[in-house]
Amino acid sequence: MKRVLVTGGAGFIGGHLAHGLVRDGHAVTVLDSLATGKRENVPEAAVFVEGDVRERDTVEAVFSAARFDAVCHVAGQASISRSFASPEDDLDTNVLGTLNAIRSCLVHQVPRLVYASSMTAYGQPSVVPTPESAACLPVSYYGVTKLAGERYVQITGDRPDVSLDVTSLRMFNVYGARQSVDNPYQGVLAIFIGNLLRGEPITIHGDGEQTRDFVHVDDVVEAWLRVLERPESHGRVLNVGSGRETSVNDLALGVLATFGESPESWEVRRTEAQLGDQRRSAADTRALSALGWSPSVSFADGLARTVEWARATHGARSAETGVPRD
Ligand SMILES: NC(=O)c1ccc[n+]([C@@H]2O[C@H](COP(=O)([O-])OP(=O)(O)OC[C@H]3O[C@@H](n4cnc5c(N)ncnc54)[C@H](O)[C@@H]3O)[C@@H](O)[C@H]2O)c1
Structure with missing residues:
Protein backbone atom coordinates (compact mmCIF):
# COMPACT_ATOMS: atom_id res chain seq x y z
CA MET A 1 0.00 0.00 0.00
CA ASN A 173 -5.73 11.96 -27.02
CA VAL A 174 -7.29 10.40 -23.95
CA TYR A 175 -11.03 9.69 -24.06
CA GLY A 176 -13.69 7.90 -22.07
CA ALA A 177 -16.41 8.27 -19.45
CA ARG A 178 -16.37 11.40 -17.26
CA GLN A 179 -14.64 13.53 -19.87
CA SER A 180 -16.53 16.81 -19.93
CA VAL A 181 -18.97 16.92 -22.84
CA ASP A 182 -19.83 20.55 -22.00
CA ASN A 183 -16.37 22.03 -22.48
CA PRO A 184 -16.03 23.38 -26.03
CA TYR A 185 -12.27 23.89 -25.58
CA GLN A 186 -11.12 20.43 -24.58
CA GLY A 187 -11.16 17.01 -26.26
CA VAL A 188 -12.51 16.75 -29.81
CA LEU A 189 -14.22 13.41 -29.22
CA ALA A 190 -16.09 14.64 -26.14
CA ILE A 191 -16.99 17.85 -27.98
CA PHE A 192 -18.59 15.84 -30.80
CA ILE A 193 -20.49 13.65 -28.33
CA GLY A 194 -21.74 16.80 -26.55
CA ASN A 195 -22.88 18.21 -29.89
CA LEU A 196 -24.91 15.07 -30.65
CA LEU A 197 -26.40 14.96 -27.16
CA ARG A 198 -27.53 18.59 -27.34
CA GLY A 199 -28.79 18.37 -30.91
CA GLU A 200 -26.12 20.73 -32.25
CA PRO A 201 -24.24 20.53 -35.55
CA ILE A 202 -20.74 19.05 -35.50
CA THR A 203 -17.99 21.50 -36.44
CA ILE A 204 -14.82 20.27 -38.14
CA HIS A 205 -11.86 22.64 -38.20
CA GLY A 206 -9.72 22.66 -41.34
CA ASP A 207 -10.02 19.84 -43.87
CA GLY A 208 -10.57 17.22 -41.15
CA GLU A 209 -7.68 15.11 -42.43
CA GLN A 210 -5.58 15.99 -39.35
CA THR A 211 -5.07 12.80 -37.32
CA ARG A 212 -5.18 11.96 -33.62
CA ASP A 213 -4.28 8.92 -31.55
CA PHE A 214 -7.25 8.14 -29.31
CA VAL A 215 -6.36 6.10 -26.25
CA HIS A 216 -8.98 4.97 -23.77
CA GLY A 241 -1.16 6.12 -26.96
CA SER A 242 -2.88 3.44 -28.99
CA GLY A 243 -0.51 3.70 -31.96
CA ARG A 244 -3.56 4.18 -34.24
CA GLU A 245 -4.02 7.26 -36.37
CA THR A 246 -7.62 8.41 -36.82
CA SER A 247 -8.57 11.46 -38.88
CA VAL A 248 -11.02 13.96 -37.43
CA ASN A 249 -13.28 13.26 -40.45
CA ASP A 250 -13.32 9.55 -39.56
CA LEU A 251 -13.87 10.40 -35.91
CA ALA A 252 -16.91 12.47 -36.84
CA LEU A 253 -18.29 9.59 -38.92
CA GLY A 254 -17.69 7.18 -36.05
CA VAL A 255 -19.41 9.36 -33.46
CA LEU A 256 -22.34 10.00 -35.80
CA ALA A 257 -22.69 6.27 -36.53
CA THR A 258 -22.66 5.42 -32.83
CA PHE A 259 -25.70 7.71 -32.46
CA GLY A 260 -27.31 6.10 -35.52
CA GLU A 261 -26.63 9.22 -37.60
CA SER A 262 -24.59 10.12 -40.69
CA PRO A 263 -23.50 13.31 -42.52
CA GLU A 264 -26.69 12.88 -44.57
CA SER A 265 -28.90 13.07 -41.48
CA TRP A 266 -26.85 15.41 -39.25
CA GLU A 267 -25.38 18.82 -40.02
CA VAL A 268 -21.58 18.83 -40.22
CA ARG A 269 -20.08 22.33 -40.47
CA ARG A 270 -16.62 23.14 -41.67
CA THR A 271 -14.61 26.08 -40.45
CA GLU A 272 -11.04 27.39 -40.39
CA ALA A 273 -8.22 25.34 -38.83
CA GLN A 274 -7.55 25.99 -35.16
CA LEU A 275 -4.43 27.72 -33.87
CA GLY A 276 -1.76 25.27 -32.83
CA ASP A 277 -3.39 22.32 -34.58
CA GLN A 278 -1.09 19.38 -35.22
CA ARG A 279 -1.36 17.71 -38.60
CA ARG A 280 -0.57 14.13 -37.69
CA SER A 281 -0.37 12.41 -34.35
CA ALA A 282 0.17 8.81 -33.30
CA ALA A 283 2.34 7.23 -30.64
CA ASP A 284 5.15 4.77 -31.08
CA THR A 285 4.42 2.74 -27.96
CA ARG A 286 7.30 0.31 -28.02
CA ALA A 287 9.03 1.79 -24.96
CA LEU A 288 5.99 1.42 -22.71
CA SER A 289 5.17 -1.98 -24.24
CA ALA A 290 8.61 -3.14 -23.13
CA LEU A 291 7.38 -2.54 -19.55
CA GLY A 292 4.51 -4.96 -20.18
CA TRP A 293 1.80 -2.43 -21.06
CA SER A 294 -0.35 -2.57 -24.13
CA PRO A 295 -3.64 -0.84 -24.93
CA SER A 296 -6.53 -3.26 -24.57
CA VAL A 297 -9.59 -1.17 -25.48
CA SER A 298 -10.39 -1.09 -29.21
CA PHE A 299 -11.54 2.26 -30.56
CA ALA A 300 -14.94 0.85 -31.58
CA ASP A 301 -15.56 -0.58 -28.12
CA GLY A 302 -14.20 2.48 -26.31
CA LEU A 303 -16.32 4.85 -28.38
CA ALA A 304 -19.47 2.76 -27.84
CA ARG A 305 -18.83 2.67 -24.08
CA THR A 306 -18.19 6.41 -23.95
CA VAL A 307 -21.36 7.24 -25.86
CA GLU A 308 -23.34 4.86 -23.64
CA TRP A 309 -22.00 6.62 -20.54
CA ALA A 310 -22.70 10.06 -22.00
CA ARG A 311 -26.28 9.13 -22.90
CA ALA A 312 -26.93 7.63 -19.47
CA THR A 313 -25.43 10.61 -17.67
CA HIS A 314 -26.48 13.54 -19.79
CA GLY A 315 -29.55 12.21 -21.61
CA ALA A 316 -29.87 12.38 -25.35
CA ARG A 317 -32.14 14.15 -27.72
CA SER A 318 -33.77 11.77 -30.11
CA ALA A 319 -32.80 11.77 -33.76
CA GLU A 320 -36.11 13.46 -34.57
CA THR A 321 -35.25 16.44 -32.39
CA GLY A 322 -31.64 16.54 -33.59
CA VAL A 323 -30.24 18.77 -36.27
CA PRO A 324 -31.42 17.42 -39.60
CA ARG A 325 -29.28 18.45 -42.50
CA ASP A 326 -30.74 21.30 -44.59
N1 LIG B 1 -6.99 14.69 -21.99
C1 LIG B 1 -5.93 14.44 -22.73
O1 LIG B 1 -6.06 13.91 -23.84
C2 LIG B 1 -4.54 14.77 -22.24
C3 LIG B 1 -3.45 14.40 -23.05
C4 LIG B 1 -2.16 14.70 -22.61
C5 LIG B 1 -1.97 15.32 -21.40
N2 LIG B 1 -3.03 15.69 -20.64
C6 LIG B 1 -2.77 16.33 -19.35
O2 LIG B 1 -3.39 15.53 -18.36
C7 LIG B 1 -3.85 16.34 -17.29
C8 LIG B 1 -5.33 16.08 -17.04
O3 LIG B 1 -6.08 16.40 -18.18
P1 LIG B 1 -7.64 16.09 -18.26
O4 LIG B 1 -7.96 15.79 -19.67
O5 LIG B 1 -8.02 15.12 -17.22
O6 LIG B 1 -8.23 17.53 -17.98
P2 LIG B 1 -9.18 18.03 -16.79
O7 LIG B 1 -9.39 19.49 -17.06
O8 LIG B 1 -10.36 17.15 -16.66
O9 LIG B 1 -8.26 17.83 -15.51
C9 LIG B 1 -7.39 18.81 -15.01
C10 LIG B 1 -7.61 18.88 -13.52
O10 LIG B 1 -6.68 19.81 -12.98
C11 LIG B 1 -7.39 20.69 -12.12
N3 LIG B 1 -6.69 21.96 -12.08
C12 LIG B 1 -6.57 22.87 -13.09
N4 LIG B 1 -5.88 23.93 -12.66
C13 LIG B 1 -5.56 23.68 -11.37
C14 LIG B 1 -4.84 24.42 -10.39
N5 LIG B 1 -4.32 25.61 -10.67
N6 LIG B 1 -4.70 23.87 -9.16
C15 LIG B 1 -5.23 22.65 -8.86
N7 LIG B 1 -5.92 21.92 -9.75
C16 LIG B 1 -6.07 22.43 -11.00
C17 LIG B 1 -8.76 20.82 -12.72
O11 LIG B 1 -9.75 21.28 -11.81
C18 LIG B 1 -9.02 19.40 -13.19
O12 LIG B 1 -9.60 18.62 -12.17
C19 LIG B 1 -3.54 17.78 -17.69
O13 LIG B 1 -2.31 18.13 -17.07
C20 LIG B 1 -3.36 17.71 -19.19
O14 LIG B 1 -2.48 18.71 -19.64
C21 LIG B 1 -4.33 15.43 -21.03
Whole structure:
Protein backbone atom coordinates (compact mmCIF):
# COMPACT_ATOMS: atom_id res chain seq x y z
CA MET A 1 0.00 0.00 0.00
CA LYS A 2 1.37 3.36 -1.05
CA ARG A 3 0.30 6.84 0.06
CA VAL A 4 -0.23 8.70 -3.21
CA LEU A 5 -1.02 12.35 -3.89
CA VAL A 6 -2.93 12.90 -7.14
CA THR A 7 -3.00 16.56 -8.14
CA GLY A 8 -5.85 17.19 -10.55
CA GLY A 9 -7.62 14.13 -9.14
CA ALA A 10 -11.07 15.71 -9.61
CA GLY A 11 -10.51 15.92 -13.36
CA PHE A 12 -11.10 13.43 -16.12
CA ILE A 13 -7.79 11.54 -16.13
CA GLY A 14 -6.86 12.28 -12.50
CA GLY A 15 -10.26 11.07 -11.26
CA HIS A 16 -9.92 7.75 -13.09
CA LEU A 17 -6.37 7.41 -11.79
CA ALA A 18 -7.49 8.12 -8.22
CA HIS A 19 -10.18 5.43 -8.54
CA GLY A 20 -7.62 2.96 -9.96
CA LEU A 21 -5.25 3.62 -7.06
CA VAL A 22 -8.03 3.17 -4.47
CA ARG A 23 -9.12 -0.05 -6.20
CA ASP A 24 -5.54 -1.35 -5.90
CA GLY A 25 -5.51 -0.64 -2.15
CA HIS A 26 -3.53 2.60 -2.06
CA ALA A 27 -4.25 5.55 0.24
CA VAL A 28 -5.06 8.51 -2.00
CA THR A 29 -5.08 12.25 -1.40
CA VAL A 30 -6.44 14.53 -4.12
CA LEU A 31 -5.44 18.18 -4.51
CA ASP A 32 -7.59 20.02 -7.03
CA SER A 33 -8.87 23.57 -7.45
CA LEU A 34 -12.03 22.35 -9.23
CA ALA A 35 -11.13 24.73 -12.08
CA THR A 36 -12.46 22.15 -14.55
CA GLY A 37 -12.68 19.12 -12.24
CA LYS A 38 -15.71 17.93 -10.31
CA ARG A 39 -15.92 16.88 -6.69
CA GLU A 40 -17.89 13.77 -7.66
CA ASN A 41 -14.95 12.47 -9.73
CA VAL A 42 -12.95 12.03 -6.50
CA PRO A 43 -13.32 8.56 -4.94
CA GLU A 44 -15.10 8.56 -1.59
CA ALA A 45 -12.16 6.77 0.00
CA ALA A 46 -9.76 9.56 -0.97
CA VAL A 47 -8.90 12.61 1.12
CA PHE A 48 -9.90 15.68 -0.88
CA VAL A 49 -8.17 19.04 -0.54
CA GLU A 50 -9.53 21.93 -2.57
CA GLY A 51 -6.56 24.07 -3.48
CA ASP A 52 -4.56 25.65 -6.25
CA VAL A 53 -1.21 24.22 -7.38
CA ARG A 54 -0.15 27.71 -8.45
CA GLU A 55 -0.02 28.71 -4.77
CA ARG A 56 3.20 27.52 -3.20
CA ASP A 57 1.86 27.74 0.37
CA THR A 58 -1.20 25.69 -0.51
CA VAL A 59 0.91 22.92 -2.04
CA GLU A 60 3.33 23.03 0.90
CA ALA A 61 0.45 22.71 3.37
CA VAL A 62 -0.74 19.50 1.67
CA PHE A 63 2.74 17.96 1.76
CA SER A 64 3.21 19.05 5.39
CA ALA A 65 -0.06 17.44 6.50
CA ALA A 66 0.74 13.94 5.21
CA ARG A 67 3.66 11.83 4.01
CA PHE A 68 3.51 10.58 0.43
CA ASP A 69 5.33 7.67 -1.20
CA ALA A 70 4.48 8.99 -4.65
CA VAL A 71 3.03 12.06 -6.34
CA CYS A 72 1.09 11.88 -9.60
CA HIS A 73 1.10 15.44 -10.91
CA VAL A 74 -1.93 15.49 -13.18
CA ALA A 75 -3.30 18.97 -12.43
CA GLY A 76 -3.03 21.21 -15.44
CA GLN A 77 -4.66 23.57 -17.84
CA ALA A 78 -5.50 21.10 -20.62
CA SER A 79 -6.89 23.25 -23.42
CA ILE A 80 -4.89 24.37 -26.46
CA SER A 81 -7.32 27.17 -27.31
CA ARG A 82 -7.25 28.50 -23.72
CA SER A 83 -3.46 28.54 -23.87
CA PHE A 84 -3.74 31.05 -26.71
CA ALA A 85 -6.55 33.02 -25.02
CA SER A 86 -4.83 33.19 -21.58
CA PRO A 87 -1.16 32.33 -22.01
CA GLU A 88 -0.25 33.63 -18.55
CA ASP A 89 -2.79 31.35 -16.85
CA ASP A 90 -1.56 28.43 -18.92
CA LEU A 91 2.03 29.21 -17.92
CA ASP A 92 1.21 29.60 -14.23
CA THR A 93 -0.86 26.44 -13.99
CA ASN A 94 1.30 24.15 -16.10
CA VAL A 95 4.78 25.40 -15.26
CA LEU A 96 4.60 27.18 -11.90
CA GLY A 97 2.17 24.51 -10.65
CA THR A 98 4.63 21.80 -11.67
CA LEU A 99 7.54 23.63 -10.04
CA ASN A 100 5.55 23.87 -6.81
CA ALA A 101 4.90 20.11 -6.89
CA ILE A 102 8.59 19.42 -7.57
CA ARG A 103 9.71 21.77 -4.81
CA SER A 104 7.47 20.14 -2.22
CA CYS A 105 8.61 16.66 -3.32
CA LEU A 106 12.19 17.76 -2.61
CA VAL A 107 11.42 19.52 0.69
CA HIS A 108 9.50 16.51 2.00
CA GLN A 109 11.78 13.88 0.43
CA VAL A 110 9.02 12.21 -1.56
CA PRO A 111 10.82 9.48 -3.53
CA ARG A 112 8.62 9.30 -6.64
CA LEU A 113 7.00 11.78 -9.06
CA VAL A 114 5.06 10.94 -12.23
CA TYR A 115 4.06 13.81 -14.51
CA ALA A 116 1.18 14.17 -16.97
CA SER A 117 2.97 15.26 -20.13
CA SER A 118 1.46 15.54 -23.57
CA MET A 119 1.95 14.52 -27.18
CA THR A 120 1.68 18.23 -28.01
CA ALA A 121 5.38 18.38 -27.05
CA TYR A 122 6.19 16.95 -30.50
CA GLY A 123 4.52 19.65 -32.62
CA GLN A 124 4.68 18.49 -36.25
CA PRO A 125 6.88 15.38 -35.97
CA SER A 126 8.63 14.11 -39.09
CA VAL A 127 8.00 10.49 -38.05
CA VAL A 128 4.53 9.11 -37.26
CA PRO A 129 4.03 6.95 -35.16
CA THR A 130 6.39 9.14 -33.17
CA PRO A 131 9.00 7.68 -30.81
CA GLU A 132 10.05 9.47 -27.62
CA SER A 133 13.44 10.20 -29.20
CA ALA A 134 11.85 12.52 -31.81
CA ALA A 135 12.62 16.23 -31.64
CA CYS A 136 10.18 18.30 -29.59
CA LEU A 137 9.06 21.52 -31.27
CA PRO A 138 5.60 22.39 -29.93
CA VAL A 139 3.29 24.41 -32.17
CA SER A 140 0.89 25.57 -29.43
CA TYR A 141 1.46 27.62 -26.30
CA TYR A 142 -0.01 24.67 -24.40
CA GLY A 143 2.60 22.34 -25.93
CA VAL A 144 5.33 24.72 -24.76
CA THR A 145 4.14 24.74 -21.14
CA LYS A 146 3.58 20.96 -21.00
CA LEU A 147 7.08 20.40 -22.41
CA ALA A 148 8.54 22.95 -19.97
CA GLY A 149 6.88 21.12 -17.06
CA GLU A 150 8.26 17.85 -18.37
CA ARG A 151 11.79 19.20 -18.63
CA TYR A 152 11.66 20.60 -15.08
CA VAL A 153 10.56 17.16 -13.86
CA GLN A 154 13.14 15.21 -15.86
CA ILE A 155 16.04 17.55 -15.09
CA THR A 156 15.20 17.38 -11.38
CA GLY A 157 15.23 13.59 -11.59
CA ASP A 158 18.70 13.73 -13.17
CA ARG A 159 20.17 15.97 -10.46
CA PRO A 160 22.87 14.10 -8.55
CA ASP A 161 22.11 16.14 -5.41
CA VAL A 162 18.50 14.99 -5.02
CA SER A 163 16.82 11.61 -4.69
CA LEU A 164 13.61 11.78 -6.68
CA ASP A 165 12.68 9.11 -9.24
CA VAL A 166 10.69 10.71 -12.01
CA THR A 167 8.76 9.61 -15.08
CA SER A 168 6.86 11.72 -17.61
CA LEU A 169 3.99 10.16 -19.52
CA ARG A 170 3.35 11.82 -22.87
CA MET A 171 -0.32 11.04 -23.22
CA PHE A 172 -1.98 11.26 -26.62
CA ASN A 173 -5.73 11.96 -27.02
CA VAL A 174 -7.29 10.40 -23.95
CA TYR A 175 -11.03 9.69 -24.06
CA GLY A 176 -13.69 7.90 -22.07
CA ALA A 177 -16.41 8.27 -19.45
CA ARG A 178 -16.37 11.40 -17.26
CA GLN A 179 -14.64 13.53 -19.87
CA SER A 180 -16.53 16.81 -19.93
CA VAL A 181 -18.97 16.92 -22.84
CA ASP A 182 -19.83 20.55 -22.00
CA ASN A 183 -16.37 22.03 -22.48
CA PRO A 184 -16.03 23.38 -26.03
CA TYR A 185 -12.27 23.89 -25.58
CA GLN A 186 -11.12 20.43 -24.58
CA GLY A 187 -11.16 17.01 -26.26
CA VAL A 188 -12.51 16.75 -29.81
CA LEU A 189 -14.22 13.41 -29.22
CA ALA A 190 -16.09 14.64 -26.14
CA ILE A 191 -16.99 17.85 -27.98
CA PHE A 192 -18.59 15.84 -30.80
CA ILE A 193 -20.49 13.65 -28.33
CA GLY A 194 -21.74 16.80 -26.55
CA ASN A 195 -22.88 18.21 -29.89
CA LEU A 196 -24.91 15.07 -30.65
CA LEU A 197 -26.40 14.96 -27.16
CA ARG A 198 -27.53 18.59 -27.34
CA GLY A 199 -28.79 18.37 -30.91
CA GLU A 200 -26.12 20.73 -32.25
CA PRO A 201 -24.24 20.53 -35.55
CA ILE A 202 -20.74 19.05 -35.50
CA THR A 203 -17.99 21.50 -36.44
CA ILE A 204 -14.82 20.27 -38.14
CA HIS A 205 -11.86 22.64 -38.20
CA GLY A 206 -9.72 22.66 -41.34
CA ASP A 207 -10.02 19.84 -43.87
CA GLY A 208 -10.57 17.22 -41.15
CA GLU A 209 -7.68 15.11 -42.43
CA GLN A 210 -5.58 15.99 -39.35
CA THR A 211 -5.07 12.80 -37.32
CA ARG A 212 -5.18 11.96 -33.62
CA ASP A 213 -4.28 8.92 -31.55
CA PHE A 214 -7.25 8.14 -29.31
CA VAL A 215 -6.36 6.10 -26.25
CA HIS A 216 -8.98 4.97 -23.77
CA VAL A 217 -8.69 6.29 -20.22
CA ASP A 218 -8.76 2.74 -18.77
CA ASP A 219 -5.59 1.96 -20.73
CA VAL A 220 -4.06 5.25 -19.60
CA VAL A 221 -4.74 4.46 -15.93
CA GLU A 222 -3.11 1.03 -16.37
CA ALA A 223 -0.06 2.80 -17.80
CA TRP A 224 0.18 5.11 -14.76
CA LEU A 225 -0.27 2.22 -12.30
CA ARG A 226 2.33 0.09 -14.07
CA VAL A 227 4.85 2.90 -14.24
CA LEU A 228 4.41 3.58 -10.52
CA GLU A 229 5.46 -0.01 -9.83
CA ARG A 230 8.29 -0.34 -12.31
CA PRO A 231 11.78 0.99 -11.50
CA GLU A 232 12.70 0.59 -15.20
CA SER A 233 10.55 3.66 -15.84
CA HIS A 234 12.64 5.88 -13.56
CA GLY A 235 14.17 8.85 -15.35
CA ARG A 236 12.21 8.14 -18.53
CA VAL A 237 9.74 9.87 -20.80
CA LEU A 238 7.16 7.43 -22.21
CA ASN A 239 4.42 7.73 -24.81
CA VAL A 240 0.93 6.59 -23.84
CA GLY A 241 -1.16 6.12 -26.96
CA SER A 242 -2.88 3.44 -28.99
CA GLY A 243 -0.51 3.70 -31.96
CA ARG A 244 -3.56 4.18 -34.24
CA GLU A 245 -4.02 7.26 -36.37
CA THR A 246 -7.62 8.41 -36.82
CA SER A 247 -8.57 11.46 -38.88
CA VAL A 248 -11.02 13.96 -37.43
CA ASN A 249 -13.28 13.26 -40.45
CA ASP A 250 -13.32 9.55 -39.56
CA LEU A 251 -13.87 10.40 -35.91
CA ALA A 252 -16.91 12.47 -36.84
CA LEU A 253 -18.29 9.59 -38.92
CA GLY A 254 -17.69 7.18 -36.05
CA VAL A 255 -19.41 9.36 -33.46
CA LEU A 256 -22.34 10.00 -35.80
CA ALA A 257 -22.69 6.27 -36.53
CA THR A 258 -22.66 5.42 -32.83
CA PHE A 259 -25.70 7.71 -32.46
CA GLY A 260 -27.31 6.10 -35.52
CA GLU A 261 -26.63 9.22 -37.60
CA SER A 262 -24.59 10.12 -40.69
CA PRO A 263 -23.50 13.31 -42.52
CA GLU A 264 -26.69 12.88 -44.57
CA SER A 265 -28.90 13.07 -41.48
CA TRP A 266 -26.85 15.41 -39.25
CA GLU A 267 -25.38 18.82 -40.02
CA VAL A 268 -21.58 18.83 -40.22
CA ARG A 269 -20.08 22.33 -40.47
CA ARG A 270 -16.62 23.14 -41.67
CA THR A 271 -14.61 26.08 -40.45
CA GLU A 272 -11.04 27.39 -40.39
CA ALA A 273 -8.22 25.34 -38.83
CA GLN A 274 -7.55 25.99 -35.16
CA LEU A 275 -4.43 27.72 -33.87
CA GLY A 276 -1.76 25.27 -32.83
CA ASP A 277 -3.39 22.32 -34.58
CA GLN A 278 -1.09 19.38 -35.22
CA ARG A 279 -1.36 17.71 -38.60
CA ARG A 280 -0.57 14.13 -37.69
CA SER A 281 -0.37 12.41 -34.35
CA ALA A 282 0.17 8.81 -33.30
CA ALA A 283 2.34 7.23 -30.64
CA ASP A 284 5.15 4.77 -31.08
CA THR A 285 4.42 2.74 -27.96
CA ARG A 286 7.30 0.31 -28.02
CA ALA A 287 9.03 1.79 -24.96
CA LEU A 288 5.99 1.42 -22.71
CA SER A 289 5.17 -1.98 -24.24
CA ALA A 290 8.61 -3.14 -23.13
CA LEU A 291 7.38 -2.54 -19.55
CA GLY A 292 4.51 -4.96 -20.18
CA TRP A 293 1.80 -2.43 -21.06
CA SER A 294 -0.35 -2.57 -24.13
CA PRO A 295 -3.64 -0.84 -24.93
CA SER A 296 -6.53 -3.26 -24.57
CA VAL A 297 -9.59 -1.17 -25.48
CA SER A 298 -10.39 -1.09 -29.21
CA PHE A 299 -11.54 2.26 -30.56
CA ALA A 300 -14.94 0.85 -31.58
CA ASP A 301 -15.56 -0.58 -28.12
CA GLY A 302 -14.20 2.48 -26.31
CA LEU A 303 -16.32 4.85 -28.38
CA ALA A 304 -19.47 2.76 -27.84
CA ARG A 305 -18.83 2.67 -24.08
CA THR A 306 -18.19 6.41 -23.95
CA VAL A 307 -21.36 7.24 -25.86
CA GLU A 308 -23.34 4.86 -23.64
CA TRP A 309 -22.00 6.62 -20.54
CA ALA A 310 -22.70 10.06 -22.00
CA ARG A 311 -26.28 9.13 -22.90
CA ALA A 312 -26.93 7.63 -19.47
CA THR A 313 -25.43 10.61 -17.67
CA HIS A 314 -26.48 13.54 -19.79
CA GLY A 315 -29.55 12.21 -21.61
CA ALA A 316 -29.87 12.38 -25.35
CA ARG A 317 -32.14 14.15 -27.72
CA SER A 318 -33.77 11.77 -30.11
CA ALA A 319 -32.80 11.77 -33.76
CA GLU A 320 -36.11 13.46 -34.57
CA THR A 321 -35.25 16.44 -32.39
CA GLY A 322 -31.64 16.54 -33.59
CA VAL A 323 -30.24 18.77 -36.27
CA PRO A 324 -31.42 17.42 -39.60
CA ARG A 325 -29.28 18.45 -42.50
CA ASP A 326 -30.74 21.30 -44.59
N1 LIG B 1 -6.99 14.69 -21.99
C1 LIG B 1 -5.93 14.44 -22.73
O1 LIG B 1 -6.06 13.91 -23.84
C2 LIG B 1 -4.54 14.77 -22.24
C3 LIG B 1 -3.45 14.40 -23.05
C4 LIG B 1 -2.16 14.70 -22.61
C5 LIG B 1 -1.97 15.32 -21.40
N2 LIG B 1 -3.03 15.69 -20.64
C6 LIG B 1 -2.77 16.33 -19.35
O2 LIG B 1 -3.39 15.53 -18.36
C7 LIG B 1 -3.85 16.34 -17.29
C8 LIG B 1 -5.33 16.08 -17.04
O3 LIG B 1 -6.08 16.40 -18.18
P1 LIG B 1 -7.64 16.09 -18.26
O4 LIG B 1 -7.96 15.79 -19.67
O5 LIG B 1 -8.02 15.12 -17.22
O6 LIG B 1 -8.23 17.53 -17.98
P2 LIG B 1 -9.18 18.03 -16.79
O7 LIG B 1 -9.39 19.49 -17.06
O8 LIG B 1 -10.36 17.15 -16.66
O9 LIG B 1 -8.26 17.83 -15.51
C9 LIG B 1 -7.39 18.81 -15.01
C10 LIG B 1 -7.61 18.88 -13.52
O10 LIG B 1 -6.68 19.81 -12.98
C11 LIG B 1 -7.39 20.69 -12.12
N3 LIG B 1 -6.69 21.96 -12.08
C12 LIG B 1 -6.57 22.87 -13.09
N4 LIG B 1 -5.88 23.93 -12.66
C13 LIG B 1 -5.56 23.68 -11.37
C14 LIG B 1 -4.84 24.42 -10.39
N5 LIG B 1 -4.32 25.61 -10.67
N6 LIG B 1 -4.70 23.87 -9.16
C15 LIG B 1 -5.23 22.65 -8.86
N7 LIG B 1 -5.92 21.92 -9.75
C16 LIG B 1 -6.07 22.43 -11.00
C17 LIG B 1 -8.76 20.82 -12.72
O11 LIG B 1 -9.75 21.28 -11.81
C18 LIG B 1 -9.02 19.40 -13.19
O12 LIG B 1 -9.60 18.62 -12.17
C19 LIG B 1 -3.54 17.78 -17.69
O13 LIG B 1 -2.31 18.13 -17.07
C20 LIG B 1 -3.36 17.71 -19.19
O14 LIG B 1 -2.48 18.71 -19.64
C21 LIG B 1 -4.33 15.43 -21.03
